[in-house]
Amino acid sequence: MCRLFGSMTRSNLRRTVLSVLGVFAVCQTFPTPNDRDRMMKAEQFEFMGGNLLLTNKETKVNDILMKIKTKEIAEGMETGKFPPAMHFFSAKELIKQSTVFNILRKLPKGAALHLHDYALLNVDWLVKNATYLPNCYICFTAAGGIRFHFFLRSPQKRLSKCSEWVLLEEYRHQLENVTEFDNSLFRNLTLVTENPEEAYQSQNIIWRRFEDLFKAASSLISYAPVFKTYFYEALREFYHDNVLYIEIRALLLPVYELDGTLHDKEWSIIAYQEVAKRFQHDNPDFMGAKVIISTPRKINNSEMKTTIFEAMKFYKTFPETIAGFDMVGQEDVGHPLWYFKNELLIPREVGVNLPFFFHAGETDLEGTSVDENILDALLLNTSRIGHGYSINKHPMAKRISREFKVPLEVCPISNQVLMLVTDLRNHPAANLMAEGHPMVISADDPAAFGACGLSYDFYEAFMGIGGVKAELTTLKQLALSSIKYSAMSVKTKAECIKLWLRKWDEFLDEVLDMSNRDEL
């Protein structure tokens, strides 16, 4: 349907837009069947990306893409196995076989703006590389979890509620089946399981597991040599998934050396900066990374005050690396934003700029104090809304987000795995997409979910959330929005758009080539 606007001149388009908008006037009287075409055009025009003009080349690619997409949806309906309607853990293998997914992998997706420090990179890398480094010790927690630490010598002291530390090299040596053991590490470092419905019977249960695997992963990643390599490899993973730039929420936990030296937050920021620069140097067609300083939402007011002053300092000292500030952890059990209003208003009061990127509305519960986060995030001047899952239940907040273009960072797989929604066609972003609401797609914690990069989430957004209506224009809009709403400087954004346009053109050519070679 978007093609309606595809081959038009700009003045034609303007006329069409006006006639489409005329439907609103029609609405003064009850519409009749004669209004059907205009109303359907208006609805498609309002859909995310529906107002973008398509070039001839784009129109061709859209035809190819939509033909494949429609076929895959029909197949899903027929077999009853439609990936966006299934749990990602069972859907993943089907998605990998999808032609749409393989096109989306090639798509230049712009920026990934909602990611967390310890769940960026495929866990395979951690298991197969980090845990094989010399001096890596493991211990087992009473609750069935694992922790790692690198020691120069075998330590005498245990962690509380944990087994003794065992040198992994020795431990593996005495095992009959190392592969099975490594698989068990993988399972411990992700939420992936065969029967998620049985394993995770409530949101609280899965959140405790989620927090535990973060502790396990961070105990590995906080070792200085792992820390830097992990981030470099993560950048590589996103880069290979055709992501141009990322922003990560980082706790900036202490990083340690083998001799026990502990590094502070500043060291971590400089490390992120240095690795990102090195990666950009190695891959000039990558736009880099920024850090959103994050703190657990369970801290108290005086800790928050200290944290805010620290964040202001870091934002001033490292303007190229620090994007702003956020809070992390399960919203339903943490302090609501308003609890910290005095602390969060400090930057405004002292006249210092500190952009906020608040998680808000990552909840199914309406009307609780936590549910007020969505409005409060906006009142506290957030630059984007992390998740914003419940925004449709808040018409006032929704209007502000729309009118003032405060976009939502939508993370489909995360919301499904963390049990906010089962069938992704029901994701609240489906309504928002239909209304062209400002949003970007992100991956949250791909490593924890057994995903990788951004393409799986783009698949769910394009096939599930967007329904049959999402077309090439929708993908283009999502990519462009991710650059527009990033924390990059105006100058860098312009460069990024230029780079993206080049990659977009290459992508279009590649799809046409594949189609010509009958590879689609």
Added chain:
Amino acid sequence: MCRLFGSMTRSNLRRTVLSVLGVFAVCQTFPTPNDRDRMMKAEQFEFMGGNLLLTNKETKVNDILMKIKTKEIAEGMETGKFPPAMHFFSAKELIKQSTVFNILRKLPKGAALHLHDYALLNVDWLVKNATYLPNCYICFTAAGGIRFHFFLRSPQKRLSKCSEWVLLEEYRHQLENVTEFDNSLFRNLTLVTENPEEAYQSQNIIWRRFEDLFKAASSLISYAPVFKTYFYEALREFYHDNVLYIEIRALLLPVYELDGTLHDKEWSIIAYQEVAKRFQHDNPDFMGAKVIISTPRKINNSEMKTTIFEAMKFYKTFPETIAGFDMVGQEDVGHPLWYFKNELLIPREVGVNLPFFFHAGETDLEGTSVDENILDALLLNTSRIGHGYSINKHPMAKRISREFKVPLEVCPISNQVLMLVTDLRNHPAANLMAEGHPMVISADDPAAFGACGLSYDFYEAFMGIGGVKAELTTLKQLALSSIKYSAMSVKTKAECIKLWLRKWDEFLDEVLDMSNRDEL
């Protein structure tokens, strides 16, 4: 929060409303934390029923109700067993123990406007009464289903793909465990099962089972003596559930006598009319019932033409009993509304009034021809929208429904059991409730879901869909809307409101009494 408006005079209210609406003006500039109170009031004002004034008595009852509600929600969060987040089959026993539910049972709920002929009444009645009538035969289908028929003499002829007919009286006589057999009949006549996720792996699978149980039930109910008693008992069930009036979608299938005489559609209409009048005579504080003539959406265009002419005739002949016309059956596999546009426009063309009550948007799929039903139902001038589950994905249709007050008939349990949504806090009506969108709550096919009357659906709407924000005003608005949007005449509506107000007042007294006696 509604109490903000509770103790106000009307002129005070007007001022408050204006100041609340002033928030929209504030939105011309980005709001600040100082706007918080006003914005939250505005949001609560926009919520369904948020603009209703509460009397002092209502305010007291609201306080009692909200205290219990908040406690039950907190308990649900703590135990991880919150009924609206669970499948109704597992939630039912918990709901029965809920004090909120027991208050909702007493609530005068107004009208139930979306119900189907063969799934009105608790299946227990069918099993324990209808199947124990003399001359009741049963046979078993190859697919594992059952069919009934009443014969004067043992029949020679089998149904296609079925076992021989067996006289139930004799069959039961030779059974060791009749209770177990009767339970199996119950299971065959409902969708109820212990593990619905395993039993029903796709929407298509559950819809085939759903259609089969309709066939089983209709084979019992189509026997003339059962037909009339079934409807009388159904009215009694809704009446005891404090419903004042119902509208049923009826297929008007042939009804037969023991001697084989077949009755036509007109006979059925007269039977419905006669039974409803008798019930009203026996219970003068009941407002009666109307029939929406319904036809399967799988028929062809020429059959539809005949059906429409017939419906116009019946609507003219039985204006007190016939409310209008609709189509039934799984939307995703049937013809879309637009397929029948020529036939459905006949009444308009010939200048005859035939109100439509179209099912539309009972689908998770966006952008298919079936998904266009939601807009087409409106363009074809529907009086209400059956389900309208997908309306949020259609901003144009949503605006029309809102501006011209074409309400949605929301059936929470039906949508969950038929696999459109898992956690009812995610039901699209949650957004609509937050926006005060016109809607009524109904039960669809309570018998098939193991529900009874309207209270279970009210519970899901009040506790799940409405979240913590739904208060007594929400319930009042839902009840009043159900009367307003019914097919009753203006005069009958006025009577109904009068009756409802009396019952509402009794309800308030009863809650206060129970509270005073510490029974809540």
